[in-house]
Amino acid sequence: MKQKLNIALVGATGAVGSEFLTLLAKRNFPVNSLRALASPASAGKKVIFNNQELTVQTLTHNSFEGIDLAFFSAGAERSKEFAPSAVKAGALVIDNSSAFRMDDDVPLVVPECNAKDSFSHKGIIANPNCSTIQLLVAIKPLHDYGTLTKLKVATYQAVSGSGAKAIEELSTQARDFVNNRSLKHSVYPEPIFGNALPHVDIFLDNGYTKEEMKMVFETKKILHHPKLAISATCVRIPVWRAHSESIWVKFERKIDRAMAKKLWLKAPGIKVMDGINNYPSPLKVVGEYDTFVGRIREDISEKNGLCFWCVADQLLKGAALNALQIAEAYYDIKPK
Amino acid sequence: MKQKLNIALVGATGAVGSEFLTLLAKRNFPVNSLRALASPASAGKKVIFNNQELTVQTLTHNSFEGIDLAFFSAGAERSKEFAPSAVKAGALVIDNSSAFRMDDDVPLVVPECNAKDSFSHKGIIANPNCSTIQLLVAIKPLHDYGTLTKLKVATYQAVSGSGAKAIEELSTQARDFVNNRSLKHSVYPEPIFGNALPHVDIFLDNGYTKEEMKMVFETKKILHHPKLAISATCVRIPVWRAHSESIWVKFERKIDRAMAKKLWLKAPGIKVMDGINNYPSPLKVVGEYDTFVGRIREDISEKNGLCFWCVADQLLKGAALNALQIAEAYYDIKPK
Numbered sequence: 001m002k003q004k005l006n007i008a009l010v011g012a013t014g015a016v017g018s019e020f021l022t023l024l025a026k027r028n029f030p031v032n033s034l035r036a037l038a039s040p041a042s043a044g045k046k047v048i049f050n051n052q053e054l055t056v057q058t059l060t061h062n063s064f065e066g067i068d069l070a071f072f073s074a075g076a077e078r079s080k081e082f083a084p085s086a087v088k089a090g091a092l093v094i095d096n097s098s099a100f101r102m103d104d105d106v107p108l109v110v111p112e113c114n115a116k117d118s119f120s121h122k123g124i125i126a127n128p129n130c131s132t133i134q135l136l137v138a139i140k141p142l143h144d145y146g147t148l149t150k151l152k153v154a155t156y157q158a159v160s161g162s163g164a165k166a167i168e169e170l171s172t173q174a175r176d177f178v179n180n181r182s183l184k185h186s187v188y189p190e191p192i193f194g195n196a197l198p199h200v201d202i203f204l205d206n207g208y209t210k211e212e213m214k215m216v217f218e219t220k221k222i223l224h225h226p227k228l229a230i231s232a233t234c235v236r237i238p239v240w241r242a243h244s245e246s247i248w249v250k251f252e253r254k255i256d257r258a259m260a261k262k263l264w265l266k267a268p269g270i271k272v273m274d275g276i277n278n279y280p281s282p283l284k285v286v287g288e289y290d291t292f293v294g295r296i297r298e299d300i301s302e303k304n305g306l307c308f309w310c311v312a313d314q315l316l317k318g319a320a321l322n323a324l325q326i327a328e329a330y331y332d333i334k335p336k
Numbered sequence: 337m338k339q340k341l342n343i344a345l346v347g348a349t350g351a352v353g354s355e356f357l358t359l360l361a362k363r364n365f366p367v368n369s370l371r372a373l374a375s376p377a378s379a380g381k382k383v384i385f386n387n388q389e390l391t392v393q394t395l396t397h398n399s400f401e402g403i404d405l406a407f408f409s410a411g412a413e414r415s416k417e418f419a420p421s422a423v424k425a426g427a428l429v430i431d432n433s434s435a436f437r438m439d440d441d442v443p444l445v446v447p448e449c450n451a452k453d454s455f456s457h458k459g460i461i462a463n464p465n466c467s468t469i470q471l472l473v474a475i476k477p478l479h480d481y482g483t484l485t486k487l488k489v490a491t492y493q494a495v496s497g498s499g500a501k502a503i504e505e506l507s508t509q510a511r512d513f514v515n516n517r518s519l520k521h522s523v524y525p526e527p528i529f530g531n532a533l534p535h536v537d538i539f540l541d542n543g544y545t546k547e548e549m550k551m552v553f554e555t556k557k558i559l560h561h562p563k564l565a566i567s568a569t570c571v572r573i574p575v576w577r578a579h580s581e582s583i584w585v586k587f588e589r590k591i592d593r594a595m596a597k598k599l600w601l602k603a604p605g606i607k608v609m610d611g612i613n614n615y616p617s618p619l620k621v622v623g624e625y626d627t628f629v630g631r632i633r634e635d636i637s638e639k640n641g642l643c644f645w646c647v648a649d650q651l652l653k654g655a656a657l658n659a660l661q662i663a664e665a666y667y668d669i670k671p672k
Contacts, residue, residue, distance in 0.1 A: 156532045174514055178511050189613060190617060196492045196573060196618055203612040231643060233582040235582065237532060237575075238574050276539040277539060297542065298543075302565065305567075309534045
C-alpha cells in the first residue's frame with residue numbers, strides 16, 4: 001500500500017485509545033492525518049501521537065468527513081450511534097465494541113484466523129472481545145490440524161478490560177489497603193483488590209454473563225464452526241493488565257503435547273512458554289504483542305483432549321493491536 | 337462423648353495452626369490439655385488458646401506421651417517423620433499434610449462425604465487438600481443424585497494456602513507497589529501481587545502439578561469412584577484467603593439449575609448464593625465455615641453437564657475446620 005490514510009480514533013482518551021496512539025506510531029502505520037475523538041467531557045484534552053500533541057475533538061455525526069479509516073473504541077452505545085455516520089462519510093470502521101460483532105453482514109476478525117473475512121465488509125469490521133481473541137489465536141492452529149469439537153474456558157481477567165476507571169479503582173484500593181483504610185468501589189459491585197469476581201459484563205437469562213456468551217458466539221463465528229460445543233466461565237481478578245485463561249479442548253484427531261507445541265511453534269502470533277516451572281503469567285506478558293501458551297497437558301479426563309494456559313495483553317492483542325492488525329491485513333500494510 | 341481429650345497440635349504457630357487454636361475454643365471442643373508443638377525455631381513462642389497462653393514446645397518423637405488426639409499441620413515431611421511416633425504413643429493422628437493421603441490404609445475424609453471411612457483408620461486419618469475439600473462438599477450431593485462421570489476444575493487459590501510467609505509476601509508486595517518500590521519475592525517464583533501463577537506445588541512428569549494431581553487422586557478416593565474422569569488446572573491469584581473454583585461436572589442423570597439448587601439447599605456444609613449479580617467471592621466468604629456455590633448454569637457444551645463457581649475459606653473448611661470436623665464426627669462430639 002502506497003497511499004497514507006486519514007484516521008479517526010474514537011475513544012482517544014480511553015485505556016485502549018491510548019494503546020492505539022502508541023501502536024500507530026510504533027508500527028509505522030501510514031497515517032496522513034489523525035483525528036482524536038471522544039465524548040464532550042474529554043473534548044479539549046491533549047493526546048500524544050508520534051511526539052505531536054493532538055487536541056481531542058467532540059465526537060459528532062459530522063466528525064468523519066475525509067476520513068478513510070475510523071477505529072472505534074468507546075463502548076457499544078457510541079459505536080451504534082456514530083459508526084453508521086462514519087460509514088456514510090466513506091470511512092471503513094474497525095469497531096472494538098460488541099455493537100456489531102454478531103451482525104451477519106459484519107465480519108468478526110482475528111487476523112491469524114480469518115483475515116480474509118474482512119473483505120466481505122459493508123463498511124464495518126468488528127474486533128472480537130478481548131478474551132475471545134487470545135483464545136482464538138491459540139486454538140486456530142490446533143483446530144486446523146485436529147478439528148475442534150469441544151471447548152471449555154475459565155478466564156482470569158485483568159481490570160484494564162473494564163477501562164481506565166477500573167485500573168484506577170484497583171490502584172486506589174491497593175493504597176487504601178496498605179494504609180488500613182476501608183476499600184471503596186464503584187466500577188465493580190465489591191472490591192476487586194484481594195478478591196475474585198465471577199462477573200464480567202451483565203447477567204443473562206440462562207445464568208451466563210454476556211462476556212461468557214460473547215466467547216461462545218464469537219468463537220463459533222470466527223471459526224465458522226456453528227456446531228462447536230463451548231462454554232465459558234469469566235472471572236475478574238486483581239491483575240492490572242493481561243488476561244489469562246485455563247482452556248480445555250477436545251479434537252476429532254488426537255493432539256498430544258509434542259504435536260501441540262509443534263503446531264504452535266510454527267503458528268503466527270503465538271509464543272510457547274512451557275516446561276517445568278516455565279509458564280506465562282500476566283506480569284511476564286504485559287506489553288507483548290503475542291499470545292502466550294504454556295502448561296500444555298493431555299487432558300487426562302477426555303479422549304483426544306488437551307488442556308493449556310493462555311495469557312495475552314488484552315489492551316494490545318485483545319484490543320488495539322488486533323484492530324490495527326485487521327487494518328494492516330486489509331490494506332496489505334507491512335508493520336515495522 | 338463425655339471424656340475430655342488430651343490434644344497435641346503440631347504446627348501450632350503456622351497459618352492453619354492458629355485457626356485450630358481459635359476453632360477448638362470456639363466450637364467448644366472437649367479439650368482436657370493442649371500441647372502446642374512446632375519446629376525448634378518456633379519453640380518458646382507463645383500461642384493463645386481459650387484466653388490462656390501456651391508455650392510452644394519443640395516437636396520430638398517423645399512429644400506424644402499421654403496424647404489422645406494429634407492434629408498435624410506442619411507439612412508432609414514432618415508428618416512422615418513424627419506421625420508414626422504419635423500413633424505408637426497411642427494417639428489418633430489427623431494429618432493435614434499430603435504425607436499419607438493416598439495410602440491404602442489411611443482414610444481420607446471430608447465429613448459431609450465419607451465420615452464413616454474414619455472408622456477404618458489404623459492410627460492416622462488424613463485431611464484432604466484444601467482445593468479438594470470444597471470441591472467434594474459441593475459435588476457430593478449432586479453425585480448422590482445424578483452419578484458424576486466427568487469433572488473439570490480451574491482453581492483461583494489464595495496465598496494463605498502456602499502458609500504465613502506467603503500471606504506476608506503478598507502484603508509486602510502491596511506495600512512496595514504503593515510506594516513505587518520493585519516487588520521482591522521468595523515464596524513464589526515471581527511476584528504474586530497483580531499476577532496469576534498456574535503453579536501450585538511442584539511440576540510432575542505428565543505436565544500436571546502435584547496440586548492438580550492431588551485433586552484428581554483425592555477426589556476419586558473420597559468418592560470411592562476410581563473411574564471418574566477428572567482433570568484440574570490450579571492457579572494462584574493475589575487473594576489473601578479463600579479459594580475459588582470454576583467447576584464443570586457431567587452426570588449420568590440430568591441435573592438442571594433448579595434441581596442443583598434443591599439438592600444443595602438441603603445438603604450439609606453448603607450455602608447457595610446464586611442469582612443475578614449474586615455470587616460468592618473470596619472477600620464475602622472469609623471466616624465462613626460453609627462452602628459457597630453460585631453461578632449455577634447448565635453446561636451448554638455438554639449433555640447432562642452443569643457448571644458452577646465454588647468458594648470456601650481454605651484455612652477453615654479447607655484445613656483446620658475439616659480436620660476438627662473429622663474428630664467431631666469420629667468422637668461423636670456436637671460442636672457449639
